[in-house]
Amino acid sequence: MVSSFTIVLSVFLLTQNALGVDAFLEGLYCGKLSCYSVLEVERNAPKSEISKSYRRLARKFHPDMHRGVEAKKEAEEKFKLIATA
DSSP states (O other): OOOHHHHHHHHHHHHHHHHTOOSSOTTSTTTTSOHHHHTTOOTTOOHHHHHHHHHHHHHHHOGGGOOSHHHHHHHHHHHHHHHHO
């Protein structure tokens, strides 16, 4: 027998999909992006691979590695997103 909770949850999820509501919320963790995609790894990646990718991207986008005001600003925003992921 199907519980009323299951029915309500199913209706809610179908409504969300029909309205085109994104699964990710802006301002929460990585925003509308998946943290895995920010770190450029697969969802089933081992912890060691995630750590390596984080360190590589953090070095690449560290603000001190960029010259110029605009480049530094872009790198800083990307660095913050990587650190949050």
